[in-house]
Each structure stands twice: as C-alpha cells, then as structure tokens.
Amino acid sequence: MSRSFDVVVIGAGPAGYVAAIRAAQHGKSVACIDEWKNKDGKNAFGGTCLNAGCIPSKALLESSELFHRAQHEFKKHGIKTGTIELDLGTMQKRRASIVRQLTGGIAGLLKANKVEGLIGHGKLMSGKQVEFTAVGGGVEILSAQNVILASGASPVELRIAPFDGDMIVDSWGALEFDHVPKRLGVVGAGVIGLELGSVWSRLGSEVTVLEAMDEFLFMADRDVAKVAAQEYEQQGLDIKLGAKVAAAKVGKKGVEVSFDDKNGAQSIEVDKLVVAVGRKPHTENLFSEDAGIQLDELGFIVVDNECRTRVKGVYAVGDCVRGPMLAHKGSEEGVMAADLIAGEIAEVNYNVIPSVIYTAxxxxxxxxxxxxxxxxxxxxxxxxxxxxxxxxxxxxxxxxxxxxxxxxxxxxxxxxxxxxxxxxx
Known part of the structure; x- marks a missing residue:
C-alpha cells in the first residue's frame, strides 16, 4: 500500500505541526507523522514542548509562584489567607489537564486544516520515500514531493549519573514528582535547571544546583546575570559554580553526588537528582543510510540558512538543526520551510530570536x-x-x-x- 502527498512532515512538535498546517494552508496535501507517547502510554501531538517541556513547566512555575506569594507577599497587600497548605496532587492534576487540552487542540488544528495526522514512526528513505510504521503495527510507504524533518531533541544523559526514572531523573521526570523532595539536587544551571530548581524551591525543597562552568548564565548579559544570581541566592537556591560532577550513586538514604570544585573533592546527598545538562538532536532511526542526509559533528542535521538539507526537496527544522533549541525558533523555521515549498520568498531572522528564563x-x-x-x-x-x-x-x-x-x-x-x-x- 502506498499513498502520495505533496508534503510529509516527520515530527509534530512546534516545528513540525506548524510546518504541516502552513503547508496545508498553501493548498498542499500533507501528512504529519509523530510517535510521542506519554508516561500513561497514550500518544499525543505537540512534542516535548507541549507534553514534557514548555507547557507543563509553565503550569508548575505559575502554581509554585502563586503558592510562594501567598505565603510571603499577600499580607503586604492586606490579604489575610490563614494557614497556607500545599495540595501537590491538585497542582499536578491541573498541569496534566492543561497538557491534555493543548495537545488535543493540536490534533484538532491538524484535522481542521486537513492534515492527515499519523501516529507511529516515520523514516526517510531514498528518493523522498517515507516509511511509516503505525503504532498498531503495519508498514506503509508514503511518497512525497517534499519532506520536512522535525524530529526534535532529547535530554542529554550523563554516563556518571544515568537516569533511573525515580531517584535520578531528566527534566520530564522532574515535572512529575508526586511529593516535594526535602533535598533536591540539580545538575546544570541553564534555563531548564533554574526553572525546575525554582519550582521545587518555592514548594519547599532545599535546592542545590551544580554548574560546571565558572560563569553564571554565560549566554545572558553580564549585568542581568549578576542581578539574577543575587535574586536566586536570596530565594534560597544554592548555586555552586565550577562544580564538575564526578559521580552520582543511589543509596538507601538518597543520591550521593560527588563533584570537584576549586576546593577539591566534595559531595552532597539529595533525595532526588535532576540532570539538566542540555539536549541533543533526536535523529536515531530517522533516515536510512542512502537517504542522503548529513549530520554535523554534534549530531545535528546539516542545513543551509533556509533549512534545506543537501537533498533537494528535503528540509529539516527545529531542535534537530543548528541554532537555539527554542519552540518559537522551530515554529518560524517550519513556516519558512512550508512557504519555500509553496514557492514563496521566506526567511528567518536569527538575530532577533528572543530568549526567556521563566523564573521569578x-x-x-x-x-x-x-x-x-x-x-x-x-x-x-x-x-x-x-x-x-x-x-x-x-x-x-x-x-x-x-x-x-x-x-x-x-x-x-x-x-x-x-x-x-x-x-x-
């Protein structure tokens, strides 16, 4: 069995689903393939951003900030609240509900724009053929005039601190704690590490952040980073710079984290450890050897300024290509790729991509x-x-x-x- 489409998109995160919808709005026949599966075993569109990144983290950031303000700021406004209690179960249900609503909305948008949403694995073959393996079994070859690869990225796992899904977790796992850990360790003081550390600090955790670099928030302006560091310290975040993690060992009492800093070998014990040291492009089993796709030394798909790969008619957008791993950057690239396929003039101005850290x-x-x-x-x-x-x-x-x-x-x-x-x- 084989079907033909003007455009086949592999990946339905912010880069992929936006590209698919834009292409359909240009009158193209479009299929969008995605295999994301949540921890409840259910498939969902939206990629990391909607299911395990931007959206659930913002939900918990907002809830934890309100909890913190109710405890420490409402009295200044003349608001008497009595005893403030945390109901983490309800907070987590709210987060999950928001995710379900928005991922369901993506499915609705694809349908409304006549994009065929396919649940399963997509793999680019030679000649712009796409092998689609459905979740329920069965393989179908899709023919495409154009293909857009939008496979996203996944958390980097440290060999010295492998994820176990319980004591040592990635950013997704840190969003789904069912209790507030008394002592929380975070490896990495980047955007993700600071946001997650802030959430659990506000909810009552003693948070220690271990950052290998000597400079705090190297990507931000120095004046801004200085102010931010002071604020985080006042809030109780213990950020240790120049702290290079050597090992993480799970024991009966928690996780013992060994690290080296300017004072030599150190160690701390935490109840949970979040490893947030960056993300890597997800390109495993994305294309066959003869598909013609090239990866750079970091594993990103090689593209030009218009997100074209070296194979004519094949584009790659979002976190699987160079540039900042930001949802809005991926969406803009998706729009550009779809517009170029439609024969329009399009570009992304990479000099004006905004960045945000949603702490307080x-x-x-x-x-x-x-x-x-x-x-x-x-x-x-x-x-x-x-x-x-x-x-x-x-x-x-x-x-x-x-x-x-x-x-x-x-x-x-x-x-x-x-x-x-x-x-x-």
Whole structure:
C-alpha cells in the first residue's frame, strides 16, 4: 500500500505541526507523522514542548509562584489567607489537564486544516520515500514531493549519573514528582535547571544546583546575570559554580553526588537528582543510510540558512538543526520551510530570536549582549533603568531587576534588549 502527498512532515512538535498546517494552508496535501507517547502510554501531538517541556513547566512555575506569594507577599497587600497548605496532587492534576487540552487542540488544528495526522514512526528513505510504521503495527510507504524533518531533541544523559526514572531523573521526570523532595539536587544551571530548581524551591525543597562552568548564565548579559544570581541566592537556591560532577550513586538514604570544585573533592546527598545538562538532536532511526542526509559533528542535521538539507526537496527544522533549541525558533523555521515549498520568498531572522528564563524574577532578552556587541568593534552605548524606580513594579511589590538597552552610537539602532524583573517575557 502506498499513498502520495505533496508534503510529509516527520515530527509534530512546534516545528513540525506548524510546518504541516502552513503547508496545508498553501493548498498542499500533507501528512504529519509523530510517535510521542506519554508516561500513561497514550500518544499525543505537540512534542516535548507541549507534553514534557514548555507547557507543563509553565503550569508548575505559575502554581509554585502563586503558592510562594501567598505565603510571603499577600499580607503586604492586606490579604489575610490563614494557614497556607500545599495540595501537590491538585497542582499536578491541573498541569496534566492543561497538557491534555493543548495537545488535543493540536490534533484538532491538524484535522481542521486537513492534515492527515499519523501516529507511529516515520523514516526517510531514498528518493523522498517515507516509511511509516503505525503504532498498531503495519508498514506503509508514503511518497512525497517534499519532506520536512522535525524530529526534535532529547535530554542529554550523563554516563556518571544515568537516569533511573525515580531517584535520578531528566527534566520530564522532574515535572512529575508526586511529593516535594526535602533535598533536591540539580545538575546544570541553564534555563531548564533554574526553572525546575525554582519550582521545587518555592514548594519547599532545599535546592542545590551544580554548574560546571565558572560563569553564571554565560549566554545572558553580564549585568542581568549578576542581578539574577543575587535574586536566586536570596530565594534560597544554592548555586555552586565550577562544580564538575564526578559521580552520582543511589543509596538507601538518597543520591550521593560527588563533584570537584576549586576546593577539591566534595559531595552532597539529595533525595532526588535532576540532570539538566542540555539536549541533543533526536535523529536515531530517522533516515536510512542512502537517504542522503548529513549530520554535523554534534549530531545535528546539516542545513543551509533556509533549512534545506543537501537533498533537494528535503528540509529539516527545529531542535534537530543548528541554532537555539527554542519552540518559537522551530515554529518560524517550519513556516519558512512550508512557504519555500509553496514557492514563496521566506526567511528567518536569527538575530532577533528572543530568549526567556521563566523564573521569578523572569529573564528575557533579544539581540546581542554588551560583550557580543563590544567584540564586533562597533561603537555603542547602553542605557538601563531599575525596577526599583518603577511605580508599576512598586505596586506589585516586585522591584528587583532592571531593563538594559544597547544601541549603536552612530545611528541608535537597537542592538540588544535585556530584562530581569517581573513579567520580563
């Protein structure tokens, strides 16, 4: 059995489902293949972002922030709440409900746009043939004029701290704790590590974050990173920089984590350990050897600025290609690929992709940091404004942070905007 489509998309995360819908809106016949399976065994569209990343983490970030504010800030507003109690079960049910609603919404969007959603594994073969293996069994070869690979990424697992799904978990596992761990260890002080650490710290965990690099938030502007580090420390996050994890051993009392820092060999014991040291492109069994797809030294699919692979008519978008692993970046690439397939002129401006860390205070930026601008040799100027001088921030009782703008000294072109503070995103 074989069917033909104008476009076959492999992957239904923010890059894949957006590409599929956009292509269908151009009048193309489209199939979108996805094999995501949640921990309850049910398949769902939406990829990591909707099922195990952006959406569930934002739900818990919001709930934990409200819990924290009810405990520490409501009295300042004249709100008497009495004894504040945590109902983690209800909080987790709310998170799961939001995920179900949104993933169901993706399925509805695909159907409304006449995209054929296929549940199972897609594999690119030579000649733009796609081998589709359905979840229930059975293999079908799909013929495509164009193929868009949007297979996403998966958490990096450390050999010295392998995931066991219970004591040592990845970011997905850290979203599904059924109790608040008394002592929580987090390996990695990046976006994911800080967000997850913040959630459980607000809910009562003693959180220790181990970061191998000596510089905190290396990707952010230095002024913003400095303010953020001070705020996290005041909130109780114990962030250890230059801490290189050597081993993690699960015992009867928890997880013993050994690491080396400037003072030599150290160790801590935690009840749960979250490993959040980055993500790697998910390309395993995505294409056959003769499909013509090339990977770079890091395992990313090689593409040009228009997300074209070296095989004519085959594109790759999202986390499986170079650039920041951000849902909105993947979506923009998906739109571009679909538009190019439709014969339109399209591009993604990679210089203006915003980044956000959804802690409290939030951190958000777009464009270059001051160090990056300085490295170009371009004459520039900076301006900053503290939230402590903002009436709105004072009314919110959230005055920590600042806004910093970097512009060209010659023509005032905005080169970078950096915010750390309330609702920065």
């Amino acid at each position: 205070p939030e951190i958000a930026w777009v464009g270059k940091t001051e160090a990056e601008v300085k490295a170009t040799g371009r004459a520039y100027k900076t301006g900053s404004f503290p939230f402590a001088a903002s009436g709105r921030a004072k009314a919110m009782e959230q005055t920590s942070g600042m806004v910093k703008i970097i512009s060209s000294k010659d023509d005032d072109e905005i080169l970078g905007v950096h915010i750390v503070g309330p609702m920065a995103s």
